[in-house]
Amino acid sequence: MWSDASSCFVRWLDGDTDGLDELVRVMTPVLWHVVRAYRLPAESTEDVIQSTWLALVRRRDHIEDARAVGGWLTMTARREAWRVAQRDGRAVPVEVTEFEVALPAQRPAEADAVEHAEADRLWxxxxxxxxxxxxxxxxxAFEHRPDYKAVAETLHMPIGSIGPTRSRCLAKLRAALGDAAEQEMTS
Structure with a gap:
């Protein structure tokens, strides 16, 4: 996420307005998480996040290292949330774990990596x-219920041989996957 934020920030600084849109998409959930820790009402939370983005637009030239943009945004949001909470007499930060249940469920990056590795291995x-x-x-694989007549015509084979051929092909695929797994374990 931090590297995505920095690359979006660089794109925006280079004149690509979509870079700012993407930065907002990447970082706004994080900012919500940070600001909600101050137990501000929803309207105040929205104001703090909007002020944070406005501060970035105004002070973008002060950020010398693009890799720091994520930290800069979160720190700016914290400071503004604290200021608003003090003003409203609500300075009661809470533990992050209280909000973890309310956060939208995200699939871990590790799960995506494993899925891509398995798909690569399969193909x-x-x-x-x-x-x-x-x-x-x-x-x-890609047809829910393939039309066996069309499959037979496409592959120039009798309809009755599709099932047995598919079974033999799947057995060969299982063997190839087993061989690949054994090679990975020995390397």
Whole structure:
């Protein structure tokens, strides 16, 4: 997230207005999290976040290292939230754990990385199969209920051989995946 924020900030400084839009999309949930810790009413929270973004627009030239933009935004939001809370007599920061339940569930980056690695491994194994198996498995993988007549015509094979051929291709794919897993374990 921090690297995304810094790259968006750099794009914005270079004149790409979409960079600011993307920075707002990336960092606003974080700012909400920071400001809500001060138990401000929703309207005050919105005002603090808006003031934070306005401060960035006004002081963008004061940020010398783009990698610091995320920290700058969170610190500015904290200071403004504290100022508003003091003004309203509500200076009662709470522990972050109290808001974790209310935060939208996000899939961990590790889960995405594992999923992409597994997909890569799967398609590398598919690539080791013969062309007929590759084509058949792609059809059955991406079609919920493939039309066997159309599959037979496309692959130039009898309808009755599609199921057995698919089974043999899946067995070859399982073997290829097993071989790939064994190679990963030994390397």
């Amino acid at each position: 590398l194994a598919v690539a080791t199969l013969n062309e007929r198996c590759q084509r058949l498995l792609r059809i059955v």
